[in-house]
Amino acid sequence: MIRFEHVTKKYRGTNKPALSDVDFEVQRGEFVFLVGASGSGKSSCLRLILREDTPSEGRVVVLGRDLHTLSTRKVPYFRRHIGSVFQDFRLLPNKTVFQNVAFTLQVIGSSRAYIQQAVTEALTLVGLDGKQKRLPHELSGGEQQRVAIARAIVNRPQILLADEPTGNLDPATSIDIMQLLARINEGGTTVVMATHEAGFVDQMKRRVIELQSGVMVRDDRHGGYGDRSSLPTLAPQEEKGAAATAALTAVLELQREIAASTVEGVAPAAAAAVSEAASDAVAASAVAAAVAVTPELVTSELADRETAPAVTREPAAPPVTRERPAPVKAQPADGATAEPAPHTRPIRIDAPAVDLDGLDLDGPGVADRLGLASDDDEVGPTS
Structure with missing residues (x-):
């Protein structure tokens, strides 16, 4: 079904090859995980299978065809047998769910009757029956990914390539997408999936091909994710x-x-x-x-x-008594009769019993340090 024969891929402007002497074969009906750190060569493998790139050395054989000898004119016909699902969905924003799924069949010239039947079956399979007239922005992330999967399988391809299909989804929705891919595989479609989701790989126990810096380091028929040191970990950081x-x-x-x-x-x-x-x-x-x-x-x-x-x-200390000084009266002029002094009495202010020696009353407070304190320290006379 898919065969890599000592494949090496080098890109312009880079000294290190993206793939180095990769050699494996995928049989019809298999479910294969491509795992490894970012930059290990997983996406390069998928592009070679889809004939978006050609190997620098070695051979890539897909569906019995050597892709190096496949002419550019025949590439669109070859890709009709391969479905692709990506992390970013790649839906047409101005088309409905039905139109997005039907677009693939319209490009290859299928009849209206076949399009109506095939699109309806694909949407039912992915659990979107009844949402044919919705636009992509009216759907959740998981529903948009289901539309992308329906578009990929509507032509009933022999191979389904999935590049991080659950990367933008929450855990619960990711489980639904993985179960959907497993059902598609049970129908006879070969699935090759590049992923960082170690939990799914460990639970499903399917074939795992691990890449490190472009080199294939493991091919396990019923294995788990393997080395998780390359996976990012979240650590709480102190707020500053x-x-x-x-x-x-x-x-x-x-x-x-x-x-x-x-x-x-x-x-x-x-x-x-x-x-x-x-x-x-x-x-x-x-x-x-x-x-x-x-x-x-x-x-x-x-x-x-x-x-x-x-x-x-x-x-408690005895109450402190503060007497307000009597106002200075102006002396009467010569010959004038002095007015009688008004009746005045001292104002008593009872201070709370506080140990003044233990409190720093002269030190700057929070308001002083922030520059919010008033400049008037004295209280005006009270009538």
């Missing part, structure tokens, strides 16, 4: 430069400090002071997230608060 995340972390840390102070039984006045500081930090952190403040700035604020001495529980 997220200002909103850093600001939120600072706020949560201050809230934990307030909760811990309350649980440990800190004096209510001290807890109120810490709560006031937390409120300032919440406002400053929100502004920091809005202006994309750097995480280092907020992290330094957390470090300052962690190293600050803890609030100690001391007996």
Whole structure:
């Protein structure tokens, strides 16, 4: 069915060949996986089978024809016996599902009656019966791939080539596509599939041909994927430069400090002071997230608060009394009668009982470091 005889393929501008002395044979009705890292030569094998390229050395024989001696004029007739499925679907966006599948038959001049029957059967096989009038953009990714498979098999080819057909699909949809390809293979079609999906290869236990840097290193009749070191792995990476995340972390840390102070039984006045500081930090952190403040700035604020001495529980100090100075009255002019002084009394301000020695009241807070603090430190007179 397909035979590679010591095939070597070199492309212009490259020193290393894409394929080097590749030799294998695929029998009629087989399901063969081509596996290997990107650049190992899987797609080059498929292009040689489809006669998109010719080998630099060796022979490629497909369906009993030596493709090197096949004239360019006869290539379209040869490809009628081969179906192709790709990772990117390659559907015609302005044609319906039925028209996309029927396009292959229209090109080769099939009759309308045959097109109607063949397209309907192909869409039923791939599970798209009833969606003939949909456009590609109205379908999901898995449905678009089913349309591509229906287009590839509508002419009932002897060979089906699949180049990463599940690469753009989610796992559940990929399983459906693999089951569909397996049913097509059971109908007698030879399937050659290039893939990175190690799970499917291990489960299906079909023939596996492994390539490494253009060299065939393994031909296993009922094997698994084999070496997975070339497969990409996902590792969680630390978030860097997220200002909103850093600001939120600072706020949560201050809230934990307030909760811990309350649980440990800190004096209510001290807890109120810490709560006031937390409120300032919440406002400053929100502004920091809005202006994309750097995480280092907020992290330094957390470090300052962690190293600050803890609030100690001391007996409540007596209330501090602050007297407002009486306003200076202008002296009356000569001969004028002095007005009686209005009745005034000092204003008492009860400060909370806080250990002032343990708090860094003079140090810059979050608002100061962000440049959001007001320049007016004094409170105006209260009537």
